Amino acid sequence: MADCNICTAISAKMNVVYEDEKVIALLHPQGATAGHMLVLPRQHAALLELLPDYVIGALWTKANQLGRCLIDGLGMQGTNLIVQNGLAAGQQHSHAMLHVIPRKENDGMQFLWRPRQIGEEEFSTVELKLKEETKNMGQFEREKPKPIELKPAEKVEQKQGEIDWRIRHLRRIP
Amino acid sequence: MADEGRQQCIFCQIISGEINARKIYSDDVCVVILDINPANPGHMIILPKEHYSFMPEMPEDVTSHIGMVAKHLSQAAIRGLKAQGTNVLVSNGEIAGQRALHVMIHVIPRMEGDKVVGFDIPATPLSSKDLEEARQKLTPLIKSQLKFDVAQTPILGSDTKATTAMPAVPKKLGPQKQITEPQAVQQSSQPAGQSSKNISSSPQLDLDELTNFLTGGKRG
Numbered sequence: 572m573a574d575c576n577i578c579t580a581i582s583a584k585m586n587v588v589y590e591d592e593k594v595i596a597l598l599h600p601q602g603a604t605a606g607h608m609l610v611l612p613r614q615h616a617a618l619l620e621l622l623p624d625y626v627i628g629a630l631w632t633k634a635n636q637l638g639r640c641l642i643d644g645l646g647m648q649g650t651n652l653i654v655q656n657g658l659a660a661g662q663q664h665s666h667a668m669l670h671v672i673p674r675k676e677n678d679g680m681q682f683l684w685r686p687r688q689i690g691e692e693e694f695s696t697v698e699l700k701l702k703e704e705t706k707n708m709g710q711f712e713r714e715k716p717k718p719i720e721l722k723p724a725e726k727v728e729q730k731q732g733e734i735d736w737r738i739r740h741l742r743r744i745p
Numbered sequence: 746m747a748d749e750g751r752q753q754c755i756f757c758q759i760i761s762g763e764i765n766a767r768k769i770y771s772d773d774v775c776v777v778i779l780d781i782n783p784a785n786p787g788h789m790i791i792l793p794k795e796h797y798s799f800m801p802e803m804p805e806d807v808t809s810h811i812g813m814v815a816k817h818l819s820q821a822a823i824r825g826l827k828a829q830g831t832n833v834l835v836s837n838g839e840i841a842g843q844r845a846l847h848v849m850i851h852v853i854p855r856m857e858g859d860k861v862v863g864f865d866i867p868a869t870p871l872s873s874k875d876l877e878e879a880r881q882k883l884t885p886l887i888k889s890q891l892k893f894d895v896a897q898t899p900i901l902g903s904d905t906k907a908t909t910a911m912p913a914v915p916k917k918l919g920p921q922k923q924i925t926e927p928q929a930v931q932q933s934s935q936p937a938g939q940s941s942k943n944i945s946s947s948p949q950l951d952l953d954e955l956t957n958f959l960t961g962g963k964r965g
Contacts, residue, residue, distance in 0.1 A: 584896070584898065585901055586876065586880075586900055586901055587895070587896065587898075588880065588883055588887060588895050589887055589891055589893050589895070590893070591893075598876050598879060598880060598900070599871075600871055600876065600901050600902050600903050600905075601868045601869065601870060601871060601903050602866075602868070602869065602871060603866055603867045603868070603869060604869065604871075605871050605875040605876055605878065605879040606879045606883070619816055619819065620816060620819060620820050620823075622816075624813045624816065627812045627813050627815075627816045628808075628809030628810070628812050628813050629809070630812065631808050631809055631811065631812030631815075632805045632808050632809045632812070633891070635800055635801060635803065635805075635808045636890055636891055637887070637891070638800065638801055638837065639801040639886075639890065640883055640886040640887055640890055640891070641883070642801065642837075642838075643886055644882040644883045644885075644886045645879060645882055645883070648838050648839075648840040648841075649799075649836070649837050649838020649839065649840040649841035649843065650800075650801075650837045650838065650841060651834065651835065651836055651837070651841045651842070652800070652833075652834070652835040652837075653832065653833070653834050653835075653864060653866060654815075654831075654832065654833035654834075655830075655832060655864065655866070656819055656830050656831045656832065656833070657823075657828075657829055657830025657831065657855065658829070658830060658857070659828075659829035659830035659855040659856055659857045659859070660830030660831055660832045660853075660855040660864065661830075661832070661864055661865050661866070662830065663866075670866055672866070674838060674840045674841040675840060676840055679867070680867060681842070681863065682834060682836065682841070682842050682863050682864065683842050683863050684784035684853075684861055684862065684863035684864075685784075685862075685863075686782035686783060686784070687783055687784065687785065687786075689783060689786055693786055694767065694779065694786075697779065697786045697787045697826065698767045698769065698779055700787075700825040700826055701769045701779075701787060701789070701818075701821055701822070701825055701826070702769055702770075703825060704820075704821035704822075704824055704825035705769055705770045705777070705817065705818065705821045708770060708814070708817050708821070709772055711810075711813045
């Protein structure tokens with residue numbers, strides 16, 4: 572997309588540490604710490620929900636592998652994988668992304684919440700609503716396999732007198 | 746060792762039904778339950794049925810499946826609970842906030858002004874030197890594990906003048922949203938470690954985009 576600064580960064584190959592057909596990972600220049608990676612879908616989408624399932628699957632797989640590299644490579648003690656979907660969740664850019672943040676002791680970060688007190692009734696209502704919405708879940712969109720490219724048939728020169736083995740098979744001539 | 750881990754693991758006991766929990770969804774790979782210490786109503790946890798201590802241990806197919814489940818749960822939270830956004834969080838390692846030795850993927854519905862803290866990501870100016878150092882350390886691992894050669898092109902940090910590709914102030918999210926000047930100034934003067942929250946002056950337009958898509962035009 573023309574006015575998406577993330578799409579611009581992707582086409583400029585800014586700070587890229589990994590890329591393939593679907594996914595691209597960059598080092599965030601104003602991240603939480605050096606090594607904070609953004610794992611992005613190549614195609615533009617404002618929210619993760621707007622991406623096909625197989626792209627989401629690819630994003631998570633790569634984010635996990637890159638998380639492993641962060642721990643081993645930078646000597647980190649852990650990672651946090653965060654998604655901010657929507658303004659209310661703190662989304663900062665108009666391009667869906669997964670944040671992979673390396674963690675170590677005394678880095679000043681904390682991804683913890685204060686538990687809210689929720690009554691039994693509200694819990695049950697919420698449970699029922701979510702069960703209703705997820706009852707048909709299970710079929711995930713798979714990538715359509717690309718059609719096989721057919722090479723033009725090779726011209727086989729046949730010697731005179733020789734019968735093509737295929738024709739022989741069909742006629743069952745021993 | 747793995748079996749012992751499984752026997753003592755509360756979440757494995759929840760999955761097997763020995764301990765009660767409010768289950769939302771279950772399939773061959775994972776189970777989704779409601780968190781008893783929620784950040785917000787509808788706070789869900791995805792648990793892989795197989796016992797993995799932390800996400801880097803999880804194989805590709807399980808990770809991919811759980812990612813897709815997280816997407817659909819997020820949609821369910823928005824449609825079913827009229828959430829205005831969702832956060833997804835995975836904590837790997839005690840330092841990252843992991844409290845139990847079983848992989849957990851949290852999906853938290855969010856509402857505007859719900860005062861939930863803990864999912865704001867701090868923004869720190871990072872020098873090109875620091876980023877280059879990180880890239881150097883990551884390059885051999887990415888080569889061996891992901892079979893990808895990291896290009897050694899100039900790296901852009903906050904100290905690089907030509908950071909036009911990724912400015913500190915995010916561009917407008919919707920077609921009519923404008924970043925005003927005072928907001929831009931405030932963003933750059935924030936000290937390191939503070940979160941760069943930037944609520945737009947007109948969030949309704951962008952939330953409508955989200956809600957319209959997911960609810961087919963109906964808004965609760």
